[in-house]
Amino acid sequence: MRKKILAVIGTLLVLGAAGATASARTATPDVRLLGTYEPVLQFDPLERFQTTKVQSFVTDSALEQQTSDGWTVAAPNAGPGNLPATGTWRLNQTGCTPAAPLGGLDCYASAAATGAGGPTLYGHVVREDGDIVLQYWAFYYDDVYSYTYPASDFIWQAHEGDWEVVTVVLSGDEQPLYVGLSEHCLGERQDWADTNRVDDTHLVVHVAVGSHANYFTAGTHPIAVACIPPAAVAVLQANHLALPVDYAFGGGAVAGPPGSGGQVMPVDQITDDRPGWVQFPGSWGEQQYFHAPLPIGTVAFGTSPVGPAFHPEWRDPLGTLATWPLGSS
16 A cells, blocks of 8 residues: 555656746747847937947946045046946936036937947846746937937936836736836836737837936826926926926837837846846936026036936835826827
8 A cells, every 4th residue: 555655646747847947848948038028219300329239339428436625536438337336326428418518418328339249128027926927128328318309409408328118918828918118207007908919929119319218108298296396396386397208209219029110129137136237226327407497597406317226116116006097098
């Protein structure tokens, strides 16, 4: 009897191992999932930047450390593989400043045009609560939001470096459930079934000119008041002007997977600690600036953004998306 029981147990163990092996075989590799659901980015006709690799931005920047004497240059030309993982740091683009007229837009656009890399997204995969979270992080050389369209030196906000993210949430059996788009300090969600797509699996994302906020549709979009500097709100109200909106009109450049009708945009996978620049805790640029007519002028407020691993979308993707409102289809 003991031998029979042991034989049954052995058979169950073999069957269980075979089932686990079969399940592992049927799971789609992360890199393939990222390619299957890569979004298509539709830019505004007046957009001066596209997503890019970080290497040229980093090597064009001075690595600066905050000390008791202020910001001190530690390396005049940083290397993406040698960025520190602790301390208070920032990257400062050499030769350009967001304090210049219209946020130094022409200077940064010229720097981006000569930088190497081409359109790129950084893909990050998280498994949480039985779901599969696909994140597509986009890096831009610069963020210059203008109150007017086309851009002018009337009212604007600018900072070096810009990180945005598109998130696609799949069920455990790899069926798309919903998506999230970053917009300034918040974002929007939408059920997968209500989205516009290319070849059924590639979400179409409309990128706002200058700010690079992501939207489900083309046109003008209100900006959440919580994301607008209080000084800007005060200036607009004092002059009886409307609150700012994002402009994301169709007809500009398109970037996405092969066959999506635009420039091919590869997806480079990143993890919690690879490549090394993922763990860089500093800001990707110098101070942020806001400009309005006198007596406001151009004033500093805050810093440039931190990298993906230090955003709430990375640390708590499902919890963060749950706080975002549903967008319009």
